[in-house]
Amino acid sequence: MTEYVLTNGVAGLTMRPLAEGIGVTIATLIRQFGSKDQLVEEVCRGIHATMLETLISDPELEGLGPRETLDTLWARWLDPAQARQFVFLFELLGLSLREPDRYRWFTTSIVADWAAPIEAALVTAGKSALEAGIMATVVLALVRGLQMDLATTGDRARVDAAYSAAMDALGAQLLPVGGGAAPGDLSPPQV
Numbered sequence: 001m002t003e004y005v006l007t008n009g010v011a012g013l014t015m016r017p018l019a020e021g022i023g024v025t026i027a028t029l030i031r032q033f034g035s036k037d038q039l040v041e042e043v044c045r046g047i048h049a050t051m052l053e054t055l056i057s058d059p060e061l062e063g064l065g066p067r068e069t070l071d072t073l074w075a076r077w078l079d080p081a082q083a084r085q086f087v088f089l090f091e092l093l094g095l096s097l098r099e100p101d102r103y104r105w106f107t108t109s110i111v112a113d114w115a116a117p118i119e120a121a122l123v124t125a126g127k128s129a130l131e132a133g134i135m136a137t138v139v140l141a142l143v144r145g146l147q148m149d150l151a152t153t154g155d156r157a158r159v160d161a162a163y164s165a166a167m168d169a170l171g172a173q174l175l176p177v178g179g180g181a182a183p184g185d186l187s188p189p190q191v
Contacts, residue, residue: 006084067174086147
C-alpha cells in the first residue's frame, strides 16, 4: 500500500483504484482504515516510523557525530527511492496548508517529531537546549529545502554540492562541545 501511495500520490488517491492496485477489495480497505484520510495518515506514520527507526537502531550510524550522521543520511536520501518519501511529505504539506484542520496530525508531527532526534543529538554533543532547538530547525529547513529543490529540478549534483556547502558553513555548530559527549546518537530521549 505504501508503495502504491508513494508512486501515485495523495491528491488524486481514491480507494477503489488503490484496492485494485494492491489486490484487495475496497471493503477490506474501508474496514482496515475507515477513510482515505486515515489511510494516508497511516502511510505517513509508517514512513515516519521507518525513518526514525533508522536513526535509532542503524548500526552504520552508531558512534557517528551529528555531522557524520547527517552526511550518511543525506547520501541515502539522495537515492530516488528515498526521495519519493520527501515528495509524498511535500504533497501532504501543501494539502495541510490548504486544509489545516484536516491535516493537523501532519502539521503537528512534521516539525516536533523530526526535530526531537536532532535536538537530542546536539544536546548530547554538549549544546544547550536553546542552541539545539535552533540548529535542529536550521538542519530541518536545509534538508527539506534541498529535497524540494531536488524533487523540482532533478539536479542531484547541484543540490548535493549545496548541501555540502551549507553543512561546511554550519561546521562547528554540529560538532560536540569540548569533545566529550557521545557524538552520534540521534535517537529521541527515552521517557
